[in-house]
Amino acid sequence: MTHPPIGIDLGTTNSLIAVLEGGQPRLIANALGEFLTPSVVSMDGDALHVGRAARDRQATHPTQTAAAFKRAMGTNAGFKLDGKKFGAEDLSALVLRKLKDDAEADLGMPVTDVVVSVPAYFNQGQRQATMAACAMAGLNLKRLINEPTAAALAYGLQDRDGESQFLVFDLGGGTFDVTVLEHFDGVMQVKASSGDAFLGGEDFSEALAKAMAEQAGLLWPKLSPADQAHIRFQADGAKRRLGPDTDHVVTLRVDGQEHSVTATRTMFESAAAPLLKRIHRPIERCFYDSGEGIDDLDRVILVGGATRMPMIRSLVAKQFKMLPEMTIDPDHAVALGAAVQAGLVAQDKALDDVVMTDVTPFSVGIETGSKMSDGSVLGGFFAPIIERNTPLPASREQVFGTMHDGQTSLGVDIYQGEAPKCEDNIHIGRLSVKVPKADAGKEGISVRITYDTSGLIEVEGTSLTTGKAVQTVIRENVTEMSDDDIAKRLKAMEKLKLHPREDEANTALLSRIRRLYEMASGADRHALSELLLRFEGVLAQQNPTKINDARGEISEILDRLDDFYVS
Amino acid sequence: MSADHAVWPWSALGLDSNATLREVKSAYARQLKAIDHSDPAQFQPLQEAFNAAKAQAKPAAPKPPSMAQLMQGNDAFTRPATPQGQTAPPDVAPHPAPETPDEKRASPVATPTEPTAPPQAETLQNPPAKPASKPAPPPRPKPWGASTEDLDSLLQTNPYAAETAFNKKLDAALHWPWHTDALSALLDREIMFDPEIKRRVERRIFNSIAENITDYSTTIAPQTATLLETHFQWVSDGVGFHRRFGRSLDFQRVVNCVSGAVPSKGTSRFTMEQRPWLKLKIGLLVVTWLILLPLFGTELSWDDAVTIFVITLTLAAIIRAGLIFLTVALFLIPGAKKSLTWLGNRVAPDFTADLTRSNDMRVMVYWVITAVLLVALFALT
Numbered sequence: 028m029t030h031p032p033i034g035i036d037l038g039t040t041n042s043l044i045a046v047l048e049g050g051q052p053r054l055i056a057n058a059l060g061e062f063l064t065p066s067v068v069s070m071d072g073d074a075l076h077v078g079r080a081a082r083d084r085q086a087t088h089p090t091q092t093a094a095a096f097k098r099a100m101g102t103n104a105g106f107k108l109d110g111k112k113f114g115a116e117d118l119s120a121l122v123l124r125k126l127k128d129d130a131e132a133d134l135g136m137p138v139t140d141v142v143v144s145v146p147a148y149f150n151q152g153q154r155q156a157t158m159a160a161c162a163m164a165g166l167n168l169k170r171l172i173n174e175p176t177a178a179a180l181a182y183g184l185q186d187r188d189g190e191s192q193f194l195v196f197d198l199g200g201g202t203f204d205v206t207v208l209e210h211f212d213g214v215m216q217v218k219a220s221s222g223d224a225f226l227g228g229e230d231f232s233e234a235l236a237k238a239m240a241e242q243a244g245l246l247w248p249k250l251s252p253a254d255q256a257h258i259r260f261q262a263d264g265a266k267r268r269l270g271p272d273t274d275h276v277v278t279l280r281v282d283g284q285e286h287s288v289t290a291t292r293t294m295f296e297s298a299a300a301p302l303l304k305r306i307h308r309p310i311e312r313c314f315y316d317s318g319e320g321i322d323d324l325d326r327v328i329l330v331g332g333a334t335r336m337p338m339i340r341s342l343v344a345k346q347f348k349m350l351p352e353m354t355i356d357p358d359h360a361v362a363l364g365a366a367v368q369a370g371l372v373a374q375d376k377a378l379d380d381v382v383m384t385d386v387t388p389f390s391v392g393i394e395t396g397s398k399m400s401d402g403s404v405l406g407g408f409f410a411p412i413i414e415r416n417t418p419l420p421a422s423r424e425q426v427f428g429t430m431h432d433g434q435t436s437l438g439v440d441i442y443q444g445e446a447p448k449c450e451d452n453i454h455i456g457r458l459s460v461k462v463p464k465a466d467a468g469k470e471g472i473s474v475r476i477t478y479d480t481s482g483l484i485e486v487e488g489t490s491l492t493t494g495k496a497v498q499t500v501i502r503e504n505v506t507e508m509s510d511d512d513i514a515k516r517l518k519a520m521e522k523l524k525l526h527p528r529e530d531e532a533n534t535a536l537l538s539r540i541r542r543l544y545e546m547a548s549g550a551d552r553h554a555l556s557e558l559l560l561r562f563e564g565v566l567a568q569q570n571p572t573k574i575n576d577a578r579g580e581i582s583e584i585l586d587r588l589d590d591f592y593v594s
Numbered sequence: 595m596s597a598d599h600a601v602w603p604w605s606a607l608g609l610d611s612n613a614t615l616r617e618v619k620s621a622y623a624r625q626l627k628a629i630d631h632s633d634p635a636q637f638q639p640l641q642e643a644f645n646a647a648k649a650q651a652k653p654a655a656p657k658p659p660s661m662a663q664l665m666q667g668n669d670a671f672t673r674p675a676t677p678q679g680q681t682a683p684p685d686v687a688p689h690p691a692p693e694t695p696d697e698k699r700a701s702p703v704a705t706p707t708e709p710t711a712p713p714q715a716e717t718l719q720n721p722p723a724k725p726a727s728k729p730a731p732p733p734r735p736k737p738w739g740a741s742t743e744d745l746d747s748l749l750q751t752n753p754y755a756a757e758t759a760f761n762k763k764l765d766a767a768l769h770w771p772w773h774t775d776a777l778s779a780l781l782d783r784e785i786m787f788d789p790e791i792k793r794r795v796e797r798r799i800f801n802s803i804a805e806n807i808t809d810y811s812t813t814i815a816p817q818t819a820t821l822l823e824t825h826f827q828w829v830s831d832g833v834g835f836h837r838r839f840g841r842s843l844d845f846q847r848v849v850n851c852v853s854g855a856v857p858s859k860g861t862s863r864f865t866m867e868q869r870p871w872l873k874l875k876i877g878l879l880v881v882t883w884l885i886l887l888p889l890f891g892t893e894l895s896w897d898d899a900v901t902i903f904v905i906t907l908t909l910a911a912i913i914r915a916g917l918i919f920l921t922v923a924l925f926l927i928p929g930a931k932k933s934l935t936w937l938g939n940r941v942a943p944d945f946t947a948d949l950t951r952s953n954d955m956r957v958m959v960y961w962v963i964t965a966v967l968l969v970a971l972f973a974l975t
Contacts, residue, residue, distance in 0.1 A: 190619075212623035307787065308827065312834060314789050321789065346787045382626050384637075390833050411833055418641050422634035447832030447849070480632050 030136050032373045034177070034365025035126055035143045037119060037157065039097040039201030039227055040332065042066045043362035044126040046134065050377025052181065052366035054359060057129045058531040063358060064125060066200075067094040068118045070108035076534060077125040083538035087545050089256040093118055095229055098201045100160075101152035116160040117516065123164035139167045142369040144361050146202035147173035147388050148222030148309075151443055151455050151501065154482055163517050169372045170481050174199070175206035176217055176385050177364030178330040181355055183215045184367055187381070191325040194313070196343055196351065197361075198306075199331035201227035205309045207317040207324075213380040219317035219416040220388045221309035228266075228333030231299050235290065236262035238298040243279055243286035254281045257545070264589075265290040266336070280546070296338060303342060310346065316416040327351040330360045387478055390415045394440040394449045398430055398467075409442055409449045412476045420479045426491070428471040429462060436461045437472050439488050441501065456501040460488035533566060536578055536585075543588055551588065558584065603650075606643035615651040618644065742779045749785050760785050768798060770806045774818050781825045796826050796838070803851065804844035813851045822852065829853050 032047040041063040045054045054062045059079055069081035069092040076084060085092045093106040099115040106113045123143075130138045143166075145157050154171055161168040172180075175195035183189075190211040197204040204222035208215060236259045240247045250258070258279055265275045269292055279286040314320065327343060329351045334340065343351045355363065370378045391413045396406030413423050429437060437460050444452025462470040470492060477485040484501040540562070544555045558581055565577040604611045607621040622644040629636040742763060749756040760783065767776040786792050799822065803814065813819075822828060828835045829852060839845050 211619045214623045214626055304782075304824075311789050311792065312831070315793075315834065315838070345784065380627065382623070382631060384626075384631065384641075409832070414833060418637075420632055420634040420637055422638060445831045445833040446829065447836070447853070451830065477634060479634070 030134055030138050030140070032366060032369030032375060033130060033138055033141045034172075034362055034367070034369045035123065035141050036174070036177070036362035036365055037097065037122065037143055037145075037160075038066055038199055038361075039095050039229060040066060041200070041358065042122050042126055043359065044130050045359075045362040045366035046130065047366040047370040047375060047377075050184075050370070050375070052184075052363040052370075054362060055130050055133045057125075058132070059535055062362075064122070064129070065094075066097065066119075066122050067092060068096075068108065068113075068121050069093075070111065075121060076538070077121055078531070078535070080531065080535040080538040083535065083542040085256055086260050086542045087538070089253045095201055098225065098229075100156040101150070101154075116156050116163060119157070119160035120163035123160060123166060127164060127166060139165070140169050140369070140373070141166050142170045142172055142365050142372060143168060144172050144174045144177045144365045146197075146199070146222060146224055147175055147204040147206060147220040148202065148224045150224070150389060150453055151482075151484070152453065153224065165517065170368065172365055172368045173204070173206070173217075173220065173385060173388070174202075174361045175204045175220065175330065176208075176215075176383065177362075177368060178328065178355075178360035179206065179208050179210070179215055179217075179364065180367045180381075180383060181360045181364035182328055183210050184381070185354070187213060192319065192323055193326040193328060194324050194347070195328050195330055196334065197222075197330040198333040198339060199227050200229050200333065201225070203227060203306065203309065205313045207313050207319055213382060215381070215383040216418075217383075217385045218319065219313045220386055221312040221316070221416075222388070223305055223309055226302065226305050228331070228336075230302055231295075231333065231336065232259055232263040232266055234298040234302060235266055235295050238294050239265070239277065239279065239288045239290060242288045242294070243281075245279075245281060245286070250281065257281070262290070266295070269295055269337075292337075299338060303338070306339075306342065307346075321347055324349070328360075329353045330357050332358050384418050385480065386416045386418050387413060387421070388415060389443045390445055391441065391443050391455075391476055391478060391484060393427075393474055394442060395427060396430065404430065407449045409444070409447055409452055412474060413478050415445065417478075420477070422475060422477040424473050424475040426471050426473045428468045429465070430467055432467050433464050434462070434467065434470070435464055437488070439472075439474055439486065441476075441484075441486055441499075455484070456486060456499055458486060458488055458497050458499045460490055460497050461493075461495065462490045463492055532578060533574065536562065536581060539585055540581070543585060547588065555588075603643040603646035606639060607647055609647070611650075613647070613651055615648065618647045618651045622647075742776070742783070745780075746784045749783075753785075756785055757791065760791075764795060764798065768802045770802065772802070772818065774815070774821060778821050781821070786825075792825075793838070799826075800839055800842070800844075800848060803848050804842070807847065807851050810847060810850055819852055 030046075034045050034047070034052070036043045036045075043054060043062055043064065045052045047053075056062055057064050057078060061079070064078040065082040067078065067081040067085060069076040069084040069088060071084070071088075071091065075081075081092055082094070085094060090107070091109045093108055093113065096106060096115040096118040099106075100119065102115065104115065106115070106118060127138050127141075141161070143157060143161060145154055149157070157171060158168055175197045178195050178197060179193070182193075192207070192209050195204070195206045195208065197206070202222065202224050203226040204220065206220040207218045209218055210216070236255070237247045239262055240250065240258055245254075245258075247255070258281075261277050261279060265277050268275055269290060274292075275290045277288050277290055279288055324347060327347045327349060329340070329343065334343075334351075334353070334357050340351060367378065367381075368383070371381060371383060390409075390411035392409055392411035394406070395408050395410045396404050397408070398404050410425070410427075412425050413421050417423075427437065439458050439460065440449070440454060441456040441458075442449050442452040443455050446452050460472045462472060464470075470490070472488050472490050475487045475489070477487070479485075485498065486501065487496050487498045489496040537559070540555055540559045544552060544559070547555055562577055562581055565574055568574075604613065607613075607618060607625065609617060609621050613621070622640070625640055626637075629640065631637045745756050745760055745763075748759065760780065763776065763780055767773045767780055780786075781795070786795065807814070814822075819829075823830065826835075828849070832849075835849075836845075839848070842848075
């Protein structure tokens with residue numbers, strides 16, 4: 028049985044899954060009835076919580092909980108949950124598995140083929156880590172799509188016959204992307220894309236948290252991870268509630284002491300100033316590379332939860348001199364667009380007249396050297412063959428000559444990046460081409476790099492005299508993980524029990540009560556422990572309707588408490 | 595191969611050469627839907643034809659002004675975009691008159707508003723002067739007009755005056771040797787959000803370096819280099835820098851003096867491929883070990899152990915340069931054996947006595963050292 032096209036937005040803070048039905052994307056809600064599943068994993072004995080329950084456990088069980096692991100994709104960084112070590116791919120795989128379960132419950136059929144979105148500015152290593160995570164979650168990844176492009180597809184589908192030139196400003200939880208696109212006659216053409224893979228809403232929360240700690244007279248680096256998590260959580264709440272001229276008093280409890288801190292907009296703005304600076308560079312690069320100016324833009328679209336910050340909106344309005352649009356919920360646009368892309372890949376009939384073309388965000392080239400007049404050799408220079416922001420698929424060729432007399436082979440080291448020196452770029456592969464013996468410069472090879480729409484890079488080196496070619500395909504196998512490894516880890520992951528889905532709403536509520544208990548003081552604590560007892564009592568009776576009623580009632584009380592404590 | 599050959603763009607799109615932009619776009623869209631757009635051999639020529647035709651096609655109709663432009667009609671930014679590279683006058687240095695002619699063309703709307711600007715600007719400590727109307731100011735009297743920090747608020751009320759004041763301050767800051775602090779403050783201003791102005795500033799800075807550093811041995815101060823890197827990424831975005839300035843005759847020299855000052859950070863936080871030789875080298879080390887060991891048999895003397903230890907470190911040094919100093923240190927210590935025994939006597943006299951007596955113990959210690967070394971090597975790499 029084939030399922031309808033599915034798209035996944037695997038975010039730093041939240042993840043979503045959407046399905047394409049009748050040419051229109053629709054988000055799938057999780058067991059709690061919410062579209063946003065927090066990308067947080069928490070270990071509870073031998074069971075794992077993913078999503079909302081895990082996020083609430085972050086405050087109560089910081090050493091058993093991992094969040095924002097998307098930032099570590101493509102690195103060897105490990106996360107310890109209760110002493111067990113997980114990689115960023117493992118944790119992402121768990122989130123993907125959770126989303127898959129939700130989709131299967133909603134659609135009533137197994138889900139395998141998906142399109143997953145990644146930040147446009149993810150490099151090859153980070154993309155491969157995402158591919159590995161999909162494999163470990165038992166998903167068959169059809170295509171990776173760049174997040175801003177996905178958002179543009181979601182917007183483009185609303186207005187199929189429109190003609191416009193627009194910019195997608197995507198500030199997510201952990202990454203920042205800017206993309207300039209052109210939309211006409213059903214063609215969605217990306218002109219340039221740039222970004223910062225380490226800038227997002229989480230950085231703003233962190234900056235505010237540090238400022239708050241400073242105001243309370245606490246030294247941030249000296250705080251324990253648990254205290255830091257607590258302050259970060261409070262800062263995150265304050266960030267969401269900070270209006271144009273409203274201040275928020277937050278109570279921080281550190282080492283049994285209470286510190287009252289007033290979070291103001293000015294304080295947040297000065298703390299975030301260095302981050303705002305970093306936003307300008309990718310925008311400039313994008314304009315320069317696309318050859319467009321601000322005046323050529325018709326619309327600016329905001330995507331990503333962090334664009335809700337008034338600071339960001341006013342920056343965008345100032346920079347582009349127009350009011351940005353958010354007609355689609357900025358948290359939803361990427362997942363919706365990923366589902367559209369899944370439909371395009373599956374050649375869904377309803378999308379027959381829609382075509383999307385994307386660009387490569389990084390230059391790909393090889394290492395070269397040159398001989399100086401005094402005979403010394405200077406090496407390590409990066410010669411880009413496919414420059415960044417080239418429309419994909421692309422295939423380009425350049426000829427390189429030998430440097431020494433009697434040289435019999437040329438080593439081709441392939442790099443991705445923008446720096447003039449190879450050591451600052453990312454090494455992605457290598458091949459060696461044999462050439463007949465001759466004097467320096469008399470023999471040569473042509474190097475052709477082909478970059479296809481699914482992000483696969485193929486390099487071919489051909490000797491000009493013999494015509495013999497050597498090829499290499501750069502994809503999964505360059506990472507340390509082989510298919511065997513993935514299969515092994517897949518097995519290991521299957522052993523990890525996800526918390527039962529039908530039980531999720533209850534565990535989420537329990538975690539939430541416990542989290543509030545940590546935050547609360549005095550009489551409220553007492554009331555909360557009573558709530559906890561009451562709810563556990565209802566759970567023990569195992570009467571679904573009663574449990575449901577109690578859950579609704581308690582949630583309301585908790586909402587009020589939450590408002591009180593974070594504001 | 596066809597992708598590398600030039601094709602007449604209009605014939606590739608099935609149009610004639612006086613097609614409008616609208617026609618070019620729809621022809622491109624039609625063809626794109628018809629071809630297999632995952633095949634570069636079909637996609638690339640079409641793409642190139644589209645870009646070439648688009649660049650030359652007549653726009654179907656002039657674009658209506660955007661809402662924002664209508665709202666702030668007196669904004670000097672509404673001037674038509676000028677092509678990159680032509681906007682930077684290379685010789686603006688000492689005469690900070692309103693910059694290029696096309697600005698003047700755009701300014702008639704802006705100029706009349708200037709006399710009315712001061713009421714709004716009353717809150718500033720220094721009145722924002724009447725810069726544009728008096729074109730003959732003294733060349734370099736320090737800050738006149740608004741202070742650098744006030745430029746942001748001036749930009750809101752009177753963008754044209756802000757730009758003029760900005761340019762004057764830039765002239766002052768770029769007077770060789772630069773006033774780095776003043777330059778840093780200027781580069782942080784909101785006026786730099788305008789990509790066109792930013793490019794112009796970048797070109798002025800480039801020219802200033804090119805004029806004042808004429809040899810290959812001088813580099814700029816690291817602090818200045820960091821400042822330039824923060825704003826223009828000449829080093830980390832070498833590809834973009836080359837696109838903008840690659841044709842300048844001074845390019846190599848500027849690259850040299852800037853990149854020499856910026857420490858190469860190795861921005862690649864992710865290396866995808868471990869060096870493949872590493873494991874081979876470690877394997878070689880282990881094999882050497884196994885061959886060496888029987889040569890000594892059970893009659894392993896202290897001297898042999900020390901020798902082997904030194905060989906190990908040498909081999910390790912081949913693998914990791916960081917260990918070289920250790921090797922050297924060992925070679926330099928005269929009588930490594932004596933010093934080791936001395937150390938042993940101080941730290942654990944009983945154990946050392948055992949060691950000197952029992953050969954088995956020596957072999958064991960030798961193995962322990964090997965094991966620790968190998969583990970350390972694996973851990974380090």
